[in-house]
Amino acid sequence: VFHDVDLIPLNDRHMYRCGDQPRHFAVALNKYKYRLQYLKYFGGAVGFTRDQYLAVNGNSNAYFGWG
Numbered sequence: 001v002f003h004d005v006d007l008i009p010l011n012d013r014h015m016y017r018c019g020d021q022p023r024h025f026a027v028a029l030n031k032y033k034y035r036l037q038y039l040k041y042f043g044g045a046v047g048f049t050r051d052q053y054l055a056v057n058g059n060s061n062a063y064f065g066w067g
Contacts, residue, residue, distance in 0.1 A: 001045070002046050007029070007044050018047040022042075022046060022052055023046065023047045024043075024044075024045075024046055025047060026043070026046075
């Protein structure tokens, strides 16, 4: 699980589990009135298995900095 430090879950019983598809945990943020800001947003808090991470070749070196 990759999780931005500034995204605190409202429910402390949330289960951070990964299944057969990568999972997006930050789909509803209160600062955006609980709606996705971008239709193709996949960030903030995401989870995937080791095999899924290896299948996409890990983190890209093409991106750097914040955001």
